[in-house]
Amino acid sequence: MEKYQNFATKIEKFFKINPSENFDIELFGLLKEIIDFESGYIFFVNPERLEYSFNPQTKQSKCIKENFLMENLTFKNSVFGKIYITGNKFDDNDKKIFKACSSIIANITKDIEISKIIKMQVDALEKGYYEVQKSNKKILEAEKIKSKFLSHVSHELRTPLNSILGFSELMANGFAGPITQKQQEYLNDIKASGINLLGMINEVLDMSKIESNMMKLTRKEFMLNDLIIEIENIIAPLLIKKDIKFTKKIDKSIKIKADYQKIQQVLFNLLSNAIKYTDKCGKVELRAVKEDNFITISIKDNGIGIDKKYHKKIFNKFEQVGESQANSTGLGLTITREIVKLHGGTIDVKSTPDIGSEFIVRLPQI
Ligand SMILES: Nc1ncnc2c1ncn2[C@@H]1O[C@H](COP(=O)(O)OP(=O)(O)OP(=O)(O)O)[C@@H](O)[C@H]1O
Ligand SMILES: [Mg+2]
Structure with a gap:
């Protein structure tokens, strides 16, 4: 021891x-x-x-x-x-x-x-930590390439599509000679499909902008009614195709300082949804009122409606209720909400299955 x-x-x-x-x-x-x-x-x-x-x-x-x-x-x-x-x-x-x-x-x-x-x-x-930093850099680079690619492809697709839409409009208006009723019907189909396709291309382009924080607003003052008249022209072929009754209740004196193109896109997204998710011969209504310094725009339909459990989810990327529809990417509401948010506004939904839906957008007038 x-x-x-x-x-x-x-x-x-x-x-x-x-x-x-x-x-x-x-x-x-x-x-x-x-x-x-x-x-x-x-x-x-x-x-x-x-x-x-x-x-x-x-x-x-x-x-x-x-x-x-x-x-x-x-x-x-x-x-x-x-x-x-x-x-x-x-x-x-x-x-x-x-x-x-x-x-x-x-x-x-x-x-x-x-x-x-x-x-x-x-x-x-x-x-x-070093490995994570390295792979983060790689992911960021890949994201940049993806965004660039998407915006390039979207631009390339938009140009010919705009000419398809433009020329079918000219033909429908008789600029290339008289046309029969059947031809008019087919031209409307071409326009409706073209509008849907253009909408999808724009969505992909916008989503890539949102994800890379590149979406910026260009505000200008305009009359809301002017924008709505333009939108009505754009959605006309979609309404005709499904025979949907469109009504509007608008305060024609509403002036707003916002991004014209983007607000147009918000209304297009909500109106095209209302048309898409409403059966033939249904009803779609557009309202716009002024309250204090806010403008409230509502788009209401009597279509298939949305179960309450999806009311939040549908604003998420690629989220769709039930099976995906043709001409749908599931990005429309995500982009719509982003644009509304960028303007300092809000968007809400009220909807009941088999009764219909209402999307309410509130925008500051500025
Ligand atoms: N007015 C409406 N009535 C019923 N369901 C709707 C309505 N608007 C949206 N929805 C539901 O919300 C989902 C998401 O809508 P969103 O606009 O984001 O995508 P989408 O219409 O499917 O595709 P896209 O990106 O081409 O617009 C839709 O797939 C649909 O299930
Ligand atoms: Mg949509």
């Missing part, structure tokens, strides 16, 4: 002065003064089950010989490592001393082990 006392004092002294550097060599050196052995090994198991070892002589952990002593290194009843000595025939006295020494070794190495684990974790975190 005297040997053990010696070991305890020496080892504590050493680790007080020099707590971690080459601790394995020093530790086995001190142990060798009291027990005769050939090689010593320590294995640590860290929480991620990563094993590493220290060995003063061979640095190879697999060559533990048959004749050995082994003790667990424990801290608060949990094993965090093992210590082996190998080589000679060990007697009972050696075993007792080794057991006692192991508890001192556990006590000292636990601090070293903990600091090593912390270091490993800090290293891993730093490495992870």
Whole structure:
């Protein structure tokens, strides 16, 4: 036991002065003064089950010989490592001393082990942070390419589509000679499909602008009624196609300072939804009133309606109730809400299945 006392004092002294550097060599050196052995090994198991070892002589952990002593290194009843000595025939006295020494070794190495684990974790975190930064950069670059691509493709698609719409309008108005009723009907179909397609292309383009924070407003003062007259012309082919009765109740004196194109888009989205989700021969109504410094625009239909549980969801990207319809991307309401928000306004929905829906937009007049 005297040997053990010696070991305890020496080892504590050493680790007080020099707590971690080459601790394995020093530790086995001190142990060798009291027990005769050939090689010593320590294995640590860290929480991620990563094993590493220290060995003063061979640095190879697999060559533990048959004749050995082994003790667990424990801290608060949990094993965090093992210590082996190998080589000679060990007697009972050696075993007792080794057991006692192991508890001192556990006590000292636990601090070293903990600091090593912390270091490993800090290293891993730093490495992870760097990796995350690297992949974030990649994602941002990919997003930029995607937005550029979308805006390029959308522009390229819009030009020929506008000419399809323009020329079918000219033909419908008799500029290319008289047309029959059947031709008029087909021209209306071409226009209605063209308008739907243009709407979808614009949605993709707008969504990519919103996602890259590129959507900006160009405000100007205008009469709301002028904008509504223009919108009526745009949606006319859609109304004709479904034989829907359109009525409006508008305060014609309403002046507003807003982004003309974007407010037009809001009304187009809401009106085309009202038409799309209302059966043939249904009704769509547009109202606009002034209250204090706000303008309230409402679009009401007697269509299929929306269950209450979807009232919030439908404003999310790609969210559609039931099965997706043709000519639908599920972006219309997301963009509409974004535009309204950019103007400092709000949008709400009141709707009952099989009765109809009402979308209410409130915009500051400015
Ligand atoms: N007036 C309405 N009546 C009934 N359901 C509606 C109405 N307006 C919107 N919805 C529901 O909300 C969903 C989301 O509308 P949103 O306008 O965002 O997308 P969409 O019309 O499906 O496609 P698009 O992006 O081409 O407009 C629709 O798919 C539909 O289920
Ligand atoms: Mg829509």
